[in-house]
Amino acid sequence: MLSPERLALPDYEYLAQRHVLTYMEDAVCQLLENKEDISQYGVARFFTEYFNSVCQGTHILFREFSFIQATPHNRASFLRAFWKCFRTVGKNGDLLTMREYHCLLQLLCPDFPLELTQKAARIVLMDDAMDCLMSFSDFLFAFQIQFYYSEFLESVAAIYQDLLAGKNPNTVIVPTSSSGQHRQRPPLGEASMLEGVEASQFSQCLENLCDRHKYSCPPPALVKEVLSNVQRLTFYGFLVALSKHHGINQALGALPDKGDLMHDPAMDEELERLLAQVPGLVNSATANPEAGCLPSRTPPRVGSPWRPLHHARKVDAESDGSTEETDESET
Amino acid sequence: MIPGKYRSVSGRAANNVEFKLNKETPSFSGRLLQHDLERNYSSRQGDHITLASSSMPSFPILQRSSEEKILYSDRLTLERQKLTVCPIIDGEEHLRLLNFQHNFITRIQNISNLQRLIFLDLYDNQIEEISGLSTLRSLRVLLLGKNRIKKISNLENLKSLDVLDLHGNQITKIENVGHLCDLRVLNLARNLLSHVDNLSGLDSLTELNLRHNQITFVRDVDNLPCLQRLFLSFNNISTFESVCCLADSSSLSDITFDGNPIAQESWYKHTILQNMTQLRQLDMKRVTEEERRMASVAAKKEEEKKRESHKQSLLKEKKRLTINNVARKWDLQQHRISSIAPNQDRKVSDCPQDPSQLRGSTVSAFPEETGSLDSGLTSALQGLSVTDTHLVEVDGDTLSLYGSGALESLDRNWSVQTAGMVTTVSFTFIEFDEIVQVLPKLKIKFPNSLHLKFKETNLVMLQQFNALAQLRRVDQLTVDPQGNPVVNFTLWKYYVLFRLSHFSMQKINGTEVTQNDMIMAERLFGILAHVASSELPQYRLISILGDARKKQFRYLLETKGKKPGLVNEENSDSKRLVGENTNRATLNYTTRDFYNERLEEIKEKKKFCKMYMEDLVKEATEINMKNEALQKLWPQMFIELVRDAVIEIRNKNSYMKLCLQQITDQK
Numbered sequence: 001m002l003s004p005e006r007l008a009l010p011d012y013e014y015l016a017q018r019h020v021l022t023y024m025e026d027a028v029c030q031l032l033e034n035k036e037d038i039s040q041y042g043v044a045r046f047f048t049e050y051f052n053s054v055c056q057g058t059h060i061l062f063r064e065f066s067f068i069q070a071t072p073h074n075r076a077s078f079l080r081a082f083w084k085c086f087r088t089v090g091k092n093g094d095l096l097t098m099r100e101y102h103c104l105l106q107l108l109c110p111d112f113p114l115e116l117t118q119k120a121a122r123i124v125l126m127d128d129a130m131d132c133l134m135s136f137s138d139f140l141f142a143f144q145i146q147f148y149y150s151e152f153l154e155s156v157a158a159i160y161q162d163l164l165a166g167k168n169p170n171t172v173i174v175p176t177s178s179s180g181q182h183r184q185r186p187p188l189g190e191a192s193m194l195e196g197v198e199a200s201q202f203s204q205c206l207e208n209l210c211d212r213h214k215y216s217c218p219p220p221a222l223v224k225e226v227l228s229n230v231q232r233l234t235f236y237g238f239l240v241a242l243s244k245h246h247g248i249n250q251a252l253g254a255l256p257d258k259g260d261l262m263h264d265p266a267m268d269e270e271l272e273r274l275l276a277q278v279p280g281l282v283n284s285a286t287a288n289p290e291a292g293c294l295p296s297r298t299p300p301r302v303g304s305p306w307r308p309l310h311h312a313r314k315v316d317a318e319s320d321g322s323t324e325e326t327d328e329s330e331t
Numbered sequence: 332m333i334p335g336k337y338r339s340v341s342g343r344a345a346n347n348v349e350f351k352l353n354k355e356t357p358s359f360s361g362r363l364l365q366h367d368l369e370r371n372y373s374s375r376q377g378d379h380i381t382l383a384s385s386s387m388p389s390f391p392i393l394q395r396s397s398e399e400k401i402l403y404s405d406r407l408t409l410e411r412q413k414l415t416v417c418p419i420i421d422g423e424e425h426l427r428l429l430n431f432q433h434n435f436i437t438r439i440q441n442i443s444n445l446q447r448l449i450f451l452d453l454y455d456n457q458i459e460e461i462s463g464l465s466t467l468r469s470l471r472v473l474l475l476g477k478n479r480i481k482k483i484s485n486l487e488n489l490k491s492l493d494v495l496d497l498h499g500n501q502i503t504k505i506e507n508v509g510h511l512c513d514l515r516v517l518n519l520a521r522n523l524l525s526h527v528d529n530l531s532g533l534d535s536l537t538e539l540n541l542r543h544n545q546i547t548f549v550r551d552v553d554n555l556p557c558l559q560r561l562f563l564s565f566n567n568i569s570t571f572e573s574v575c576c577l578a579d580s581s582s583l584s585d586i587t588f589d590g591n592p593i594a595q596e597s598w599y600k601h602t603i604l605q606n607m608t609q610l611r612q613l614d615m616k617r618v619t620e621e622e623r624r625m626a627s628v629a630a631k632k633e634e635e636k637k638r639e640s641h642k643q644s645l646l647k648e649k650k651r652l653t654i655n656n657v658a659r660k661w662d663l664q665q666h667r668i669s670s671i672a673p674n675q676d677r678k679v680s681d682c683p684q685d686p687s688q689l690r691g692s693t694v695s696a697f698p699e700e701t702g703s704l705d706s707g708l709t710s711a712l713q714g715l716s717v718t719d720t721h722l723v724e725v726d727g728d729t730l731s732l733y734g735s736g737a738l739e740s741l742d743r744n745w746s747v748q749t750a751g752m753v754t755t756v757s758f759t760f761i762e763f764d765e766i767v768q769v770l771p772k773l774k775i776k777f778p779n780s781l782h783l784k785f786k787e788t789n790l791v792m793l794q795q796f797n798a799l800a801q802l803r804r805v806d807q808l809t810v811d812p813q814g815n816p817v818v819n820f821t822l823w824k825y826y827v828l829f830r831l832s833h834f835s836m837q838k839i840n841g842t843e844v845t846q847n848d849m850i851m852a853e854r855l856f857g858i859l860a861h862v863a864s865s866e867l868p869q870y871r872l873i874s875i876l877g878d879a880r881k882k883q884f885r886y887l888l889e890t891k892g893k894k895p896g897l898v899n900e901e902n903s904d905s906k907r908l909v910g911e912n913t914n915r916a917t918l919n920y921t922t923r924d925f926y927n928e929r930l931e932e933i934k935e936k937k938k939f940c941k942m943y944m945e946d947l948v949k950e951a952t953e954i955n956m957k958n959e960a961l962q963k964l965w966p967q968m969f970i971e972l973v974r975d976a977v978i979e980i981r982n983k984n985s986y987m988k989l990c991l992q993q994i995t996d997q998k
Contacts, residue, residue: 021944028940033933034874046870053868061867062875062917064930085859089822092855100820103793107859107918110794110926267858274857275850 019071023054026067057081065111072216075148076254082108083140083255084267090136091262097131101139119153120146123239137261141243148252152209152217153239159205160235163197202238203227222247390441391418405447409434417441417463431456439463453478454496461485475500476518483507497522498540505529519544520562530555541566542587548573553580564614565590571602584611598633601626653722654759657734660720661760661787661814729755730777735765741772753777757784760814764789764922767798774802782807787814793826797920800831807838828852829860830915864914875917 027050031038038046053059057077060068068078086104089096096104098121105112123142124134146153203224210220217223226241227233233241242248246257256263395407406428407420414434419441420426428450429442436456442448443466450472451464458478464470465488473492477499484507486492492511498520505524508514509532517533520542527541528550538560539552546566552558553576561583568574569592577583588594588603594614596602603613604626610618721734730753732738738761756777758766766788773780783805790796790810795817799805808827812818824839829852836844864872921929980986 021948024947025937025940025944028943029933029936030870030874032936032940034870034877037873037877038870049868049870053871056866058862058866058868061862061871081862085856085862088855088858092851094821096821097819099816100822103817103820106792106794110921111930267861270861271854271857274861275853 019073022070023051026070027051061108063109065109065113068109068112069150072148076252078109079140079144079147079252079254082143083261084264086136087262087264087267088271090140095133095135096139097133101134101143116147116150117143123236123243126236126240137258140255140261141249141258142239144249144252144255145239145243148254149217155209156206156238157235159209160197160202160238163202163205197232197234199227199230199233202233218242218248219251222251390416393418393420394422406430420445428452442467464489472496486511494518508533515557516540525567527551538562542590550576552576552583555580556582558582560585562587563591564588567591568593569596571606575606578606581609583607583609586610586612587614589614598629601629602633605630650722650724653720654733657721657760658787660734665789725749725753728752729757730780731757731759732761733759735761737761738765738769741769741776745776750777751779754779755782755784756780757786758788759786760788762789763795763798764924767795767920767922770798770801778803781805782809784809784811785815786811790815790817792817793820793823794918794920796823796827796830797918800833800915800918802834805831805834806836808836809840822855824848825852825855829856830918832915860914860918863917867917872917875919878919 027047030050031043031046050059054073057073057080060074060078061081068074082105085108089104098117101121102112102114102117105117118130120139120143121130121134123146124138125132206223206227207220210217210223222245223242225247226238226245230237244258249255249257255261393409400423405426407423407426408430409418410430411433414431414436416438417431417436417440420429424444425447426445427447429445429448430450430452432452432454434456436453436458439453439458439461440463442451442463446466447469448467449469451467451470452472452474454474455477458475458480461475461480461483462485464473464485468488469491470489471491471493473486473489473494474496476496480497480500480502483497483502483505486495486507487510490510490513492514494516495508495511495514496516496518498518500522502519502522503524505519505527506529508517509529512532512534514533515535516538517536518540520540522544524541524544524546526548527546530536530539530551531554533555535557536555537557539555539558540562542562542564544566546563546568548568549563552561552574558580559582561577563574564587568588571593577586586603586607588599593599600613600622604610604618604623608623612618721736722731723733723737723740724731732740756773763785766785781804783799799808808831810818810823817823818840825848827839828836828844828848832849832852838844867875979989
C-alpha cells in the first residue's frame with residue numbers, strides 16, 4: 001500500500017484509479033436523499049456505516065444499475081451478493097431459463113438490463129437455443145465474465161470480427177471503428193472453412209488490448225494460458241473457456257471455486273434457523289414472527305430509529321426498557 | 332267416426348238386405364260376374380233382391396222386391412256385400428239413405444240418379460277419389476271415412492252438406508270446402524294434414540275434428556263464427572303462437588290438445604286458459620274458476636320472467652361485447668395485433684334501447700330500474716357499470732374489473748353491504764403496474780377481499796408480487812397463464828409463498844399450499860430475506876421502509892380528502908407492518924414509471940454531489956500541495972527564523988534597548 005507508486009500519480013488520477021470519488025459522491029448523494037432520517041443520528045455515523053458496507057460488499061443491494069456497474073468492486077460485490085442470495089436455488093437443482101435468472105437479478109437490482117443477461121446466456125448456450133434451461137453454476141460463471149469484464153468483452157468481440165473478416169487488427173483498435181491500417185493478406189481459402197480464428201493470432205491481439213485497456217481485464221497471463229491450449233477457437237468458445245477457468249475466477253475474487261459453489265456454512269446455519277420457524281409460520285399471521293433469534297428491525301418510529309445491530313432480542317415493540325446495550329447514548 | 336245418430340241409422344239399415352257372394356270369388360277382383368251373383372243370392376229377411384244382368388257387362392244391377400221397396404222405401408243398405416263397384420240402382424229414385432259400409436268399392440259411380448239422397452255412407456271402402464256426387468244436391472250427410480282419398484274435391488254442388496266425414500284417409504290439405512256454408516261437422520281425423528287453413532266460408536261449422544294428424548299450425552279458425560268444438564289431439568303443435576288464432580275465436584268452448592308436444596310444457600295449461608278465456612272444456616275436462624285464476628297468475632309470472640330473462644340476455648350480450656372491446660384494446664396495447672380501426676366494435680356495443688344509461692357514463696346502477704322484479708333476480712346479477720371501454724361487475728361475492736378504466740370505479744361509494752360481501756376480486760386486461768397503485772384503495776373499500784385473480788395483467792417479474800404484501804390478507808391467489816408470463820417461471824409459486832408468508836395463503840392457482848411448499852419456499856429464498864434485512868446498512872433499511880410507507884400514504888391521501896379516521900389508519904397500518912415478517916419488508920416493488928421518476932429526481936442531486944466533491948477534492952489537493960510545499964520549504968524557513976532570532980539577540984544591550992523601545996511605542 002505504501003509503495004512509492006502511489007505518489008507517482010497526480011492527484012485526480014490516483015483518486016480515479018481507486019474510485020474514491022465515486023464512493024464519496026455516492027455517499028454524499030445518499031446523505032442528501034435521506035437527510036431527514038440521517039440527521040437524527042448523525043452524519044459521522046452514516047459515513048461509518050456507508051464505508052463499512054462498501055467494504056463488506058453490501059452497498060450494492062437494491063441499488064440502481066448505474067451504481068452497480070460503476071466500479072469493479074461494485075461489480076464483484078454484486079456477483080457475490082447474487083451468489084449468496086440464490087445459492088439455494090442452485091443447490092436445489094432447478095434449471096431455469098434466461099428470463100427467470102434475469103428475474104432473480106432484478107430482485108436485487110430493479111433496473112438490471114436484459115441485454116447483459118442475454119449475453120451471459122449466450123455464453124452458456126453457445127449462442128444457440130436461447131430458451132434452454134441452464135444450471136445455476138453455469139449461468140453464474142458465465143454471468144461473472146460477462147458482467148465484470150463487459151467492456152473488455154466488447155473489444156474482444158470487435159477484434160474477433162475483424163480477424164474473421166481477415167483484417168489484421170494490430171493497429172489501434174477502437175471497438176466501433178471499422179477501418180484500420182491493415183496489411184494485405186492472401187485470401188484465406190481454407191481458413192474460412194474452419195471455424196473461428198487462429199488462437200495465436202488472437203492471443204497476440206488480446207495482449208495488445210490488455211496493455212492498452214483502461215478497463216479491467218483478466219490477467220493477461222491467464223488469458224494466454226487459455227489460448228495456448230487450442231489451435232483455433234470461436235468467440236463463444238473463448239468465453240466459455242474464460243468462464244470455466246479457475247484461475248480467472250480466483251483472480252476476480254468474488255465467487256468461490258466451482259467445487260465449493262454450493263457451500264456457505266454461515267448462511268446455511270442462518271437458513272436452518274429460519275426454517276425452524278416455518279411450522280410456526282403457518283398460523284402466525286398475528287403471532288410473533290420474530291420469536292427466534294433473528295436480529296429484529298422494527299420500522300422506524302419517530303424517536304429511536306437506531307437499534308443494536310447484532311443483538312438478538314425478542315420483538316416487543318413497546319418495551320424500550322431493555323437492559324441490553326444500546327447505542328443510543330451516542331445520539 | 333260417425334256421430335252417433337248417424338251410425339244407428341246405418342245399423343238399422345243393415346238388417347234388410349244381405350247380398351252374399353260366392354265363396355270362391357274369382358280372381359277377377361274388380362268385377363262381379365253375373366252368374367255368381369245369380370247363384371248366390373240370399374237374403375235374411377226374405378227380401379227379394381236380384382241382380383240381373385244389365386246391358387253394361389261390368390256393373391251389376393240391383394233390384395229389390397216390391398215389399399222391400401214399400402217397407403223401406405227410403406233406405407237401402409248394402410253393407411259388407413263384398414262389392415267392388417257401386418251397382419246400378421234402378422227404380423229407387425226416392426231413396427234417401429244409402430249405406431255402402433265395409434265394401435271394396437273403389438269409385439263412387441252409378442248413383443247420380445238418386446237425386447233425393449240425403450245420407451250416403453261409404454265408410455270403409457277403397458275409394459281413392461271423391462267423384463260422382465255432382466247430382467246429389469240434397470245430400471246432407473256424406474260419410475267417406477276409412478278410404479284412400481287423397482284430395483278433397485268435387486263437392487261443389489253439395490251445398491246442403493251438413494256432416495262431412497273424411498276421417499282415416501290420406502288427405503294432405505284442406506281445400507274446396509269454402510262453399511259448404513251449411514256444414515256443421517267436419518271430421519278430418521287420421522289424415523295427413525300438416526296445417527290448418529282455408530277454412531273461410533264454413534259459416535255454420537260447429538265441430539271440427541282434426542285428431543291424429545301432423546298439424547303444426549292452425550290458421551283461419553277465427554273465421555269460423557260458429558265453431559264450438561275443436562279437437563286437435565295427437566298432432567304436432569308445440570307453441571301457442573302456432574295456434575294463436577284460437578284466441579280470437581269467441582265461439583270456441585271446447586278444445587283438446589292432448590298428445591301434442593305443447594301439452595308437455597310447464598306453461599301449457601295456464602297459457603291456453605289465459606289466452607282463451609272463453610273456453611269451458613280443455614282436453615275433455617271442465618275448466619274451473621280456480622284454474623282460470625291460477626292461470627292468469629302464472630301467466631303474469633311467466634311474462635315477468637320472460638322480460639327479466641330478455642333483459643338479462645341483453646345485459647349479457649352487452650357485457651360480452653364490452654369485454655371483447657376491452658380485450659381488443661388490450662391486445663393493441665400489447666402490440667400483439669396491428670392497429671386497425673376498432674370503431675366497428677364501438678358501434679356494435681351501443682345498445683339502442685338504453686343509450687342514456689350506458690353511453691359515456693361510468694355509473695348506471697341497475698337496481699334503480701328493476702324495482703318491479705323479484706329481489707332474487709336483482710341480487711343475483713348487478714351489472715353496475717358498463718361502457719365501451721371497461722366493465723365493472725359485482726356478482727355476489729366477486730368483483731370483476733375489465734380494462735384499466737374500471738379501476739376508477741374503486742373510488743365510488745360502495746354500500747357497506749355490497750362491499751362487505753365481496754371476497755374475490757378479479758382483474759382482467761389491466762396492467763399490473765396500474766393495479767399496484769390502487770391496492771391501498773382496495774384494502775380500504777373491500778376489506779374482506781381474500782382471493783385475488785389476475786388474467787392478462789402483464790405480470791412478468793417475480794418482483795411484482797412484492798407489491799401484494801401491503802394488503803391486509805390474501806388467502807388465495809390465482810394467476811392465469813394467459814397474459815401473465817411470470818407463470819412460466821419454475822420458482823414463481825415459491826417466491827409468492829416466501830414473500831407473502833405472513834398471509835399464510837391457502838391456495839395458489841387452485842392447488843392447496845402444503846407445509847412442504849412453505850418449507851421449500853423458505854429454503855429457496857430465506858437467505859435473500861436474511862440478506863435483505865440484516866446485511867443492509869441501517870440507513871438503507873430506514874430509507875427503503877420509509878419510502879414504502881410514504882408511497883402508501885400518498886395513495887390514501889389522494890382519495891377523497893382526509894377523513895378523521897385516517898390518522899388512526901396510519902397507526903394501525905404501521906402496526907400492520909410490524910406484524911409482517913420484517914425481514915422481507917425491504918423487498919418492495921416500485922413500478923417502472925415511479926422508479927424512473929425517482930432516478931430522474933436523483934440526477935439533479937447527483938450532479939450537485941459531483942460538483943461538491945470536485946470542489947472538495949480541489950480544496951483538498953490545494954491544501955495538500957500547500958502542505959507539501961510547506962514541507963519542502965519549512966527547513967529553510969526554520970533555519971532563517973532561528974538565524975534571525977539569534978542575530979537579533981547577539982547584542983544583549985542593544986536588544987534590551989530595542990525591546991523597551993517597542994514597549995513604550997505600544998503605549
